[in-house]
Structure formats: structure tokens, C-alpha cells
Amino acid sequence: MSTAQGARARARQEITAAIKEAARRQLAAQGAAKLSLRAVARELDMVSSAVYRYFPSRDELLTALIIDAYDSLGEAAERARDAASDVPPPARWVAVCEAVRGWGLAHPHEYALIYGSPVPGYSAPQTTVRAAARVGLVLIGILRDARQGPGPAAPPLPADLVPEAARVAADLAPDLPPEAAVALVAAWAQLFGLVGFEVFGQFNNVVADRETFFRHAAARLAEGVGLR
Template identity: 45%
Template sequence: MTSAPQTARAIARRELTTAIVGRARQQLAEVGPAQLSVRQIARDLGMASSAVYRYFPSRDELLTELLVVIYHELADRLELADAAVDPDDRSARWRTLAHTFRAWSTAAPHEFALLYGSPVPGYAAPRQTVGPASRVTGVLIALAAAVDAAGVVPTTALPAGAHETLSDFRTAAGVDLSDEVVLRTVTAWGGLLGAVTLELFGHLHRAVTDFDAHFDLVIGRLDPTG
């Protein structure tokens, strides 16, 4: 069954939406998310502000669209990279995930900052960003499930109440992972975000000279796979 042809109006709307989002991403790199301006984007595109506001009535709606688009692009990249690795080589999958994430972050630090940096004043991400964001962490969750199924992670004694403390993560992940694997996964994700943040925002200046080698050491220590 063939789909109905798109109308000229639908095509024009898609193309204009793409142009607005594209210019917004350029502005994001120039001034940061807090200074994102729908009016300035309209001027840059040679449009009346009212025309752009029909697509994105506020800065917040434009920020939400940016989050959705960028999360999906990052997830696509991580999923594709993970699919290219032997699924049984869990350590290689972790290294691939970490290196792919770092490569994306260093190529677009302003987009990393939007997704994982300081909150934008006055903006609260709506629920529609949860699904796209979950696709990103879903790559790590899939790896965690593979680690748990393989039974290769030694169990260590955890404090009383740890199982209950980690239950929210299991619920959010939708997978009944062991406490040890949950804790290793959360630690690995937090460490990866921290390592990239320190590098991108200049906090390792004078402390590290070979960032590639340093990153390899860090992700090796963070490896949650066994």
C-alpha cells in the first residue's frame, strides 16, 4: 500500500521547521540555550517573527524540540555503534559506547551542555523529552541486562536498604537487574558524564596532557561489565 502524497503545504512546513531548528542549533553554539531567541532566528531567516511563532510559540517549545532532536540523533549514533560490536564482547560494547559518546560530545559541546549541563533558567523539560532521553540510556541498560544475564559480575556486600534504594532505577529501566549490576551501571554512567564534563569545560587543564590516553584509563576503571 502506497502512502498518500504530501501536500505542498506539508512539505513547506517540514522544510521551514527544519530551517528553524537548524538555525536554532547554530544559535545554541553561539550564545547558549539561555539566550536562545525566536525573534533573532526569524531575523536570521529573513522571516517575520509571527511566522516563526506559528511553529514555535515560545523559546521553551523551541528548546524542547532541540532536546528531542538531539537526543534522538545521539541515540541513533550510540545504537548504530553498539550494533557493530560483537554482542558477547560486553567490555568492547562499553568502550564503544563511551568513545562514541565522547566523540559526539567533543564535536558538539554546546549540545552536550544542553542535554547534560546546567539547567536552563526558567525552563523545565516536559514529558515529551523523556522518551528520546531514554533511548540514549537504553543502550547502556541493554548492556547492563547482557552483563546480568551472563552472571559474570561478582556480588559484593551492599548496605542494608540498598535494594530498596536502587528499586527506582529498576522501575525506570524496565529490567529486573541485580543490585550489583544496577550500581555498576549507574556508577559507569555518572563517571562517563563526569569525565566528559571535566574535559569539555576545561577542568583538566594542566592536569592532563594526553586526553585520549586519560579517557581510556578512566573508562577502563569504570567498566561495569565484570
């Protein structure tokens, strides 16, 4: 039990990592639909049935990759936030948005895995939920920091939204006013709409200078959540 439960456990971790690495390579090369457990096994010089000692099914492998992708994107967002800790909140917001965009463009297939169609026989294991929240938490944090001072008022809510807004705020960030919480959730989804359209090529013959376009759109998103 000395270092890490013996050589057996360490080997298991290494092989598990190697499988995920090979799978990630295939994912990046051909997309989730073409990810083949047998091909992964071939690349690692093992027989297909051996892989099942590490992942009980192809979908479980994909789930592991999904979690890793969420973490990778979350880290990218957190790095961008930390690198922009000395700029005003709106610029920090834009920096995080650009990090999300950059990650998506750099890893389109992994982006598709987490924000495209749910690939496996449809199942979003609860395990992924926490990993999925990281980007959202970064955005919440920026808004919270900016609200330390006197908050510029967000636009008032229509009456029918008030109860839902209170609910969202209570679950998400009890220290934020309801109108900020609901605006943030909308901006969160809208950010991924912008990124998704670009990653999936929907802007192809529509927007040429996508970088500039995106920066502007992200800045307007910041305004929409009350950052100024």
C-alpha cells in the first residue's frame, strides 16, 4: 500500500489514461460517431475485450471524455479569468467568453460532445453535472465581484417572471438580485449559441471577421447582465 496501492493499481490508472488518450485522439480526428472501441484497442495493441476491463461500454468511455472536456473547458475559462484579474469586469467577462470560443474552435469535436447533440443512447449522468457547471461559475463570479460596489440596476422584471427569477437566483447565487441571475442564465445560453454557431459552421458564409464580431457580441452580453 506504500505509494499508491501497489503496481497493480498504478498500471490500471496508466492504462485507463492511455485508453482515454487514444480515444481523445480518435475523437479529435473523426468525431464521436466514429469513435470505435476496437480501434482504440488496436492502437494500444490490446484485444478489444481487454478494454472492457476498464470501461464497461463505449458510452461509458464517451462519458469519461465528456467529463474531461468539461474540465478542460472550465480550466480554460478559469485561466482566462485569472489572467484578466486586473482589468475591469466587462473586459474580464469578454476575456472569458473569448476563452470559451477559443477552446471550442480548438476542440470542435469535444465541443460538439458537450454542447452538441447528446450522443449516447441519451443519458446525462449526474456525474457530468458538476463538471458542466464550471464555466457558469466563472461567469457568476465575475458578476458577483463587479456587484461589490453599487450595482447598476438591471432592467426590471415583468411580473410573470418574478417567481421564476427568485427561484433561479436562490439556486444559483443567493447573493445576486433575481434580475441579475435570470439575465446571467440567458447570457450563458446565448454565449454558447454564438460559439456553437461558429464552431459548427453556421456563420460560414455570413460572418467573415468572426473574431471581431464575437468580441462585440460578448461585450453586449456583458452589458445585458449589468456589467459596465
